[in-house]
Amino acid sequence: MAENPQAAAAPETLLAAPDQATQSQINEETAVLHAEYERRVASGEKLPRTVYDFPPYRSSILRHPTKNPKLVDPETIELWSPAYGQRDVAAIESDLTLQHSGEPLGERITVTGRLLDSWGRPLRNQLIEIWQANSAGRYIHQRDQHPAPLDPNFTGAGRAVTNDNGEYTFTTIKPGPYPWKNHINAWRPAHIHFSVFGQSFTQRLITQMYFPGDPLFPLDPIYNSIRDQKDRDRLIGLYDHDLTVPEFSMGYRFDIVVDGPDATWFEPEEGEH
Numbered sequence: 424m425a426e427n428p429q430a431a432a433a434p435e436t437l438l439a440a441p442d443q444a445t446q447s448q449i450n451e452e453t454a455v456l457h458a459e460y461e462r463r464v465a466s467g468e469k470l471p472r473t474v475y476d477f478p479p480y481r482s483s484i485l486r487h488p489t490k491n492p493k494l495v496d497p498e499t500i501e502l503w504s505p506a507y508g509q510r511d512v513a514a515i516e517s518d519l520t521l522q523h524s525g526e527p528l529g530e531r532i533t534v535t536g537r538l539l540d541s542w543g544r545p546l547r548n549q550l551i552e553i554w555q556a557n558s559a560g561r562y563i564h565q566r567d568q569h570p571a572p573l574d575p576n577f578t579g580a581g582r583a584v585t586n587d588n589g590e591y592t593f594t595t596i597k598p599g600p601y602p603w604k605n606h607i608n609a610w611r612p613a614h615i616h617f618s619v620f621g622q623s624f625t626q627r628l629i630t631q632m633y634f635p636g637d638p639l640f641p642l643d644p645i646y647n648s649i650r651d652q653k654d655r656d657r658l659i660g661l662y663d664h665d666l667t668v669p670e671f672s673m674g675y676r677f678d679i680v681v682d683g684p685d686a687t688w689f690e691p692e693e694g695e696h
């Protein structure tokens with residue numbers, strides 16, 4: 424990822440929607456669907472935690488999964504799997520503010536968390552990758568051409584390997600919100616993409632961390648394709664003053680749980696926005 428950040432950034436404009444709904448249409452559809460899911464769950468129906476066929480998320484209409492997942496023979500795939508360890512990732516790769524000759528613009532932040540299984544056990548030596556827009560909401564990606572400035576001192580990709588306590592830490596810049604083409608005046612809440620590699624390609628999971636109090640939460644169809652408010656809340660990094668570094672950065676905590684009832688919500692394979 425560090426070698427080729429372009430490949431890691433999100434292909435936002437690939438997601439142009441087939442129609443041009445207004446934000447209030449999207450809000451209305453979202454409210455109706457959330458109410459319907461609640462009704463169905465209250466009447467005993469078991470619904471998946473993530474709704475793949477979520478019409479307000481217009482740009483996924485033609486590409487969301489429509490069939491049940493099929494188990495493939497993992498052995499063949501795993502022959503091609505990498506094994507990452509502490510020695511493969513330099514400590515400096517977790518600091519996205521040190522990748523160029525100057526300092527990137529924006530609010531410096533420290534993001535720390537633990538990678539845990541559902542029993543609360545730390546997952547050590549796991550590769551965690553992040554990618555994000557710069558403070559102006561712009562990705563370094565040929566498909567992101569909206570008129571916000573690129574920052575010559577910010578690439579927006581980093582990686583770390585969890586330590587013996589399952590902990591990781593990134594130093595970066597708070598990303599800005601950015602427009603995308605899901606509907607008229609569609610803006611994504613500020614977010615950092617996270618990938619947790621596991622021990623093989625078949626275990627890779629992808630999610631996003633959001634920031635507390637973002638006014639775009641109720642307007643964002645990706646965030647709202649997660650049915651349950653509890654699951655949505657788990658994607659919001661917690662401001663933690665103890666992680667704030669004096670004279671240096673604001674601190675956020677983002678723990679990731681990879682299975683069980685407290686699991687962090689993960690995206691379907693192709694959902695990288």
Ligand SMILES: [Fe+2]
Binds near residue numbers: 556616696
């Ligand atoms: Fe994104």
